[in-house]
Amino acid sequence: MKPIILRTTAVAVVMAGASVAQADDLTLCWAAWDPANALVELSKDFEAKSGHSMSFEFVPWPNFADRMLNELNSGGKLCDLLIGDSQWIGGGAENGHYVKLNDFFDAEGISMDDFAPATVYAYSTWPKGTPNYYALPAMGDANGWFYRKDWFERDDIKAAFKAETGRDLGEPKTQREMLEIAQFFQGREIDGETRYGAAIFTERGSEGITMGVTGALYPWGFKYENTPGSYDMEGAVNSAEAVEALEFYKEFYETATPPGYSDSYMEQGLDAFKSGQVAMAMNWFAFFPGLYADPNTGGDKIDFFVNPPQNQAGSTLGGQGISVVAYSDKQEAALEYIKWFAQPDIQATWWELGGYSAHNSVLNDPGFVDSAPFAGDFLEAMESVQDFWQEPAYAELLLAMQKRVHDYVVADRGTAKEALDKLIEDWTEVFEDEGKL
Amino acid sequence: MANSPADKLAQATPPGIANRVRGLSDRAIAWIFVGPSIFLLLAVNIFPLIWTINLSFTNFKANRNREVDYIGLRNYERILTDEDTWITMQATAHFLISTIVIQVLIGFTLAYLINKKFKGNDLWTTIIVLPMMLSPAVVGNFWTFLYQPQIGLFNYIVAFFSGVDPSSFSMIGEVALAPWAIVIVDTWMWTPFVMLICLAGLRSIPDSIYEAAECDRASKWRQFWTITIPMVLPFLMLAVLFRGIENFKMFDLVVQLTGGGPGSTTELTSINLKREAFEKWRTGYASAYAVILFVTVFGLASIYVKALNKVKER
Numbered sequence: 001m002k003p004i005i006l007r008t009t010a011v012a013v014v015m016a017g018a019s020v021a022q023a024d025d026l027t028l029c030w031a032a033w034d035p036a037n038a039l040v041e042l043s044k045d046f047e048a049k050s051g052h053s054m055s056f057e058f059v060p061w062p063n064f065a066d067r068m069l070n071e072l073n074s075g076g077k078l079c080d081l082l083i084g085d086s087q088w089i090g091g092g093a094e095n096g097h098y099v100k101l102n103d104f105f106d107a108e109g110i111s112m113d114d115f116a117p118a119t120v121y122a123y124s125t126w127p128k129g130t131p132n133y134y135a136l137p138a139m140g141d142a143n144g145w146f147y148r149k150d151w152f153e154r155d156d157i158k159a160a161f162k163a164e165t166g167r168d169l170g171e172p173k174t175q176r177e178m179l180e181i182a183q184f185f186q187g188r189e190i191d192g193e194t195r196y197g198a199a200i201f202t203e204r205g206s207e208g209i210t211m212g213v214t215g216a217l218y219p220w221g222f223k224y225e226n227t228p229g230s231y232d233m234e235g236a237v238n239s240a241e242a243v244e245a246l247e248f249y250k251e252f253y254e255t256a257t258p259p260g261y262s263d264s265y266m267e268q269g270l271d272a273f274k275s276g277q278v279a280m281a282m283n284w285f286a287f288f289p290g291l292y293a294d295p296n297t298g299g300d301k302i303d304f305f306v307n308p309p310q311n312q313a314g315s316t317l318g319g320q321g322i323s324v325v326a327y328s329d330k331q332e333a334a335l336e337y338i339k340w341f342a343q344p345d346i347q348a349t350w351w352e353l354g355g356y357s358a359h360n361s362v363l364n365d366p367g368f369v370d371s372a373p374f375a376g377d378f379l380e381a382m383e384s385v386q387d388f389w390q391e392p393a394y395a396e397l398l399l400a401m402q403k404r405v406h407d408y409v410v411a412d413r414g415t416a417k418e419a420l421d422k423l424i425e426d427w428t429e430v431f432e433d434e435g436k437l
Numbered sequence: 438m439a440n441s442p443a444d445k446l447a448q449a450t451p452p453g454i455a456n457r458v459r460g461l462s463d464r465a466i467a468w469i470f471v472g473p474s475i476f477l478l479l480a481v482n483i484f485p486l487i488w489t490i491n492l493s494f495t496n497f498k499a500n501r502n503r504e505v506d507y508i509g510l511r512n513y514e515r516i517l518t519d520e521d522t523w524i525t526m527q528a529t530a531h532f533l534i535s536t537i538v539i540q541v542l543i544g545f546t547l548a549y550l551i552n553k554k555f556k557g558n559d560l561w562t563t564i565i566v567l568p569m570m571l572s573p574a575v576v577g578n579f580w581t582f583l584y585q586p587q588i589g590l591f592n593y594i595v596a597f598f599s600g601v602d603p604s605s606f607s608m609i610g611e612v613a614l615a616p617w618a619i620v621i622v623d624t625w626m627w628t629p630f631v632m633l634i635c636l637a638g639l640r641s642i643p644d645s646i647y648e649a650a651e652c653d654r655a656s657k658w659r660q661f662w663t664i665t666i667p668m669v670l671p672f673l674m675l676a677v678l679f680r681g682i683e684n685f686k687m688f689d690l691v692v693q694l695t696g697g698g699p700g701s702t703t704e705l706t707s708i709n710l711k712r713e714a715f716e717k718w719r720t721g722y723a724s725a726y727a728v729i730l731f732v733t734v735f736g737l738a739s740i741y742v743k744a745l746n747k748v749k750e751r
């Protein structure tokens with residue numbers, strides 16, 4: 001503990017010195033959601049210690065990628081620090097939007113070994129898995145599930161479920177079990193109101209349905225390539241397992257979601273759950289502290305579980321790393337922020353405030369699992385996360401998947417195999433344009 | 438001694454400037470006046486058009502710092518042979534034709550009724566034109582609530598008259614209904630515009646023509662088909678032209694309502710173009726797409742305007 005205190009003190013002294021030299025107003029850009037509010041609170045400590053002031057530019061999720069990628073592409077100076085989505089790391093690095101942090105980490109003694117390997121791989125490195133760092137893991141996240149624990153514990157509901165399925169009602173152990181539970185609740189009268197199975201992601205405009213459907217694809221064993229880095233997608237993207245998973249997601253959408261649930265993402269899912277419309281919902285772990293604190297559907301009424309396995313464990317990765325924007329005139333101060341943020345005690349406070357630290361000192365703390373009802377699930381999810389393509393052309397790859405999957409799942413156009421075959425055609429065209437095929 | 442404003446201005450002009458202007462020809466003075474407008478037109482309209490045509494032959498991506506290659510007609514070939522392009526074109530054509538037919542029918546009927554003199558005529562006119570004064574983004578958001586299967590008023594009204602369960606159908610979530618959902622909203626919003634143009638046409642018909650027809654004992658039905666319709670037709674055609682051009686580039690309302698979904702069911706050409714240009718950043722490809730759309734609209738509009746002029750000449 002002593003070295004940590006000494007290091008923290010040293011950083012504080014350096015920051016105090018820096019503040020005398022020049023106090024900057026830093027702008028940090030991120031999505032507008034619960035953890036962003038926690039970061040505002042956390043950053044007050046940085047302001048006090050460094051003398052710099054912090055401004056924040058938070059953009060609602062549906063517009064976040066558009067707004068921020070346009071900002072980066074135009075060389076804008078709005079953001080000094082950007083907590084950008086994991087998939088942007090390739091473009092951020094190759095297009096020169098992000099400052100490479102290796103020299104800074106070496107000089108300041110910041111080691112990537114201090115962070116969970118999955119988060120370093122996903123949020124920081126480009127090319128993937130190489131020791132070239134363009135971000136510090138800022139917010140670990142994955143897609144998980146929550147459910148109405150109070151309904152699951154009611155004797156009448158448990159008995160009805162047992163009579164209908166022959167199983168005991170409880171947290172699902174597989175994807176198929178989860179669908180069965182959702183179908184059980186679909187259209188069921190509870191306390192005089194009609195309830196539905198689950199809120200899943202079906203949004204068309206940004207990334208919603210892709211993030212939802214990969215929650216089924218990964219547990220079935222979906223792979224983007226046969227050999228990593230080779231872009232050989234035939235037989236991987238459209239494998240028999242992938243087809244089955246996509247058909248499963250469509251069945252889930254058609255038989256276990258509320259009426260008119262054809263364009264829903266994070267906010268709509270949260271609304272459906274908080275209004276008592278659904279028994280279960282998928283969403284990012286980042287929202288779980290807020291859900292647990294909700295006076296109507298939180299506390300004893302809610303519980304959480306990791307995305308269930310099918311052929312294997314698998315969860316869709318969320319989360320972001322924090323990067324210094326290459327076009328910023330205040331890079332020195334921005335690096336100071338990263339140095340401050342990387343400290344173990346700051347990371348511990350970050351978790352306490354509702355942010356998901358990826359620092360090993362927080363995650364490996366013996367008390368971590370019991371610190372929140374979803375903490376153990378978070379750790380479990382992070383052990384089997386998979387992310388979407390992180391290529392510089394990720395936006396094209398994502399939009400192609402949004403279109404093909406939405407066409408099949410929601411618009412009922414073609415078969416699952418045809419959707420995945422077309423997806424390979426689209427992705428092949430993108431990689432050919434990129435000169436990678 | 439002349440005292441007109443022009444004379445006063447001439448007297449007030451300093452001799453130096455007056456001498457210089459006096460030496461210029463009429464043509465030169467004309468160029469001085471129209472020059473800035475022509476320059477602006479070239480800078481704002483013509484240059485971007487030429488630049489877009491130039492980009493359409495390249496693989497340029499505005500978000501990538503890499504060498505740009507000229508790839509000939511590859512972008513055009515890709516677009517025109519892409520099955521999805523034609524699905525998008527079909528969706529646009531469906532939207533365009535449906536909205537124009539319905540809006541013209543309802544707009545003309547409303548104009549015909551409003552043109553009759555009755556108490557509260559002005560008040561009703563004001564109420565009818567209210568929707569077109571709203572922002573399309575607001576209208577889109579507003580109607581997504583009305584179309585909500587569980588709480589939406591629209592579904593409850595349909596349920597009231599048809600007896601179906603209101604939550605059994607989703608106007609913006611079902612492939613069969615979503616195209617009609619956007620047609621209904623566009624009709625609600627823009628029929629008043631068609632009505633106003635038709636009303637102008639109806640009010641431009643001199644009463645003396647109807648009086649002469651009455652003297653000839655022409656029936657009301659005959660008056661309608663031989664006087665009203667032919668004389669309003671140029672106005673109707675103008676309304677169709679305006680609505681056609683507007684709806685061909687329809688974007689905001691549909692984005693708010695369906696976002697192009699479900700799947701690609703309501704993905705109109707403008708939405709597709711925006712995705713290619715500003716989400717995928719395929720600038721060269723999007724430029725080719727824009728050129729194709731420009732040629733289509735320009736070609737159709739030119740043919741239509743010629744037809745309109747022929748009708749006017751009759």
